[in-house]
Amino acid sequence: MKKKLYLILIFIFLIIIMINISAFAHKVNIFAYVEGGKIYTESYFSDGKKCVESKIEVFDNQGNKLLEGLTDKEGMFSFKIPPEDVIDGDLKLVLTASMGHRAEYIIRADELGDIKGLIEEKIEEPVSVISPETSSVELKEIQSIIEDTLDEKLKPIMREMREIKKSQEDRISPTEIIGGVGYIIGIFGIIAYFLSRKR
């Protein structure tokens, strides 16, 4: 008879799992991307709710705080990339939401590098690579046109990629849930084994 009860209980939480098959974790996420010299961040709880007025701090890779700010009603926060001399590597964004929730996001140096590289090239190229006759103004113009078109063309793709990255981060697969339950039963199996040996 006791078996029957356990079967019922197992059945009940299998149902719970089914209801929550697209389940969310209880944590906050922060997501950031670089666009046009600015860094945009989105913060949200993993059930999709936005983090309103949560603090975001930005650190360089030495752990120095560069700036901080609050998210708006949409959970967004954006800021200009801090001047190059401050950045010598990755940027770390730390989100602190209510009730002890915290998340980090790292923007890699090469993502930021786009802008950095551009500035350097602008200075060097006219001197060395191209013949002196070409005026630097023209070069700059060409470069900015290429940049603009590329940005325009890549926008949808980038957005798509962000969405994919996001959804991958948030998803809890049923496999993990069932696996977790399996682990629990296994761990208590081990405990039961030791308890039975004691006797």
Added chain:
Amino acid sequence: MHISEGILSAPVLITGAALTATAVGYSLKKMEHKEVPKIAILSSVFFVASLIHVPVGPSSVHLILNGIIGVLLGWSAFPAILVALALQGVLFQFGGITTLGVNTFNMALPAIICFYLFNRGIKGENNFIALILAFVCGFLAVLLSGVMVAAALVFTGEPFMQVAKLVLIAHLPVMILEGVLTVFCIGFLRKVRPEILDI
């Protein structure tokens, strides 16, 4: 309810870990062989319950069910919650490994307090009183957990009033929900399988 890594100060983390370790050790010593399957099942219930979300205001909260776990398990609530939280940390990044001690203590201590307060009433003769106590039990367990989370944050240096208000307001719906759920669980168990309550 799960405090993330990197929020709490070291003394709070160490205290939490030490208290949890002591309590788990004590309860493992006390644990009875035939109880183990029950503990495993309730541990899995706790593991899955955290995936059920209740959106509230700027935050989002989830079921905890530590009241009913406390009444059904007594001291064994500690290992049950520890195992479930460890797996949530590893699989879903709820909370974290360094905060495991604090988080376990925050949720398991109220469970045990509820066990001592309501054990006799819920398992007593009078059905009506048992159900009312079941509601209070579910309600109080979450309330106490919230207070403990707030305390952990305050000891780390967050302003008290702000944290306390947030935690209380955010958890009020969950408290009510858990109270109702606990009533249903206890009512069901009393009718269908009283021996699990040792009546």
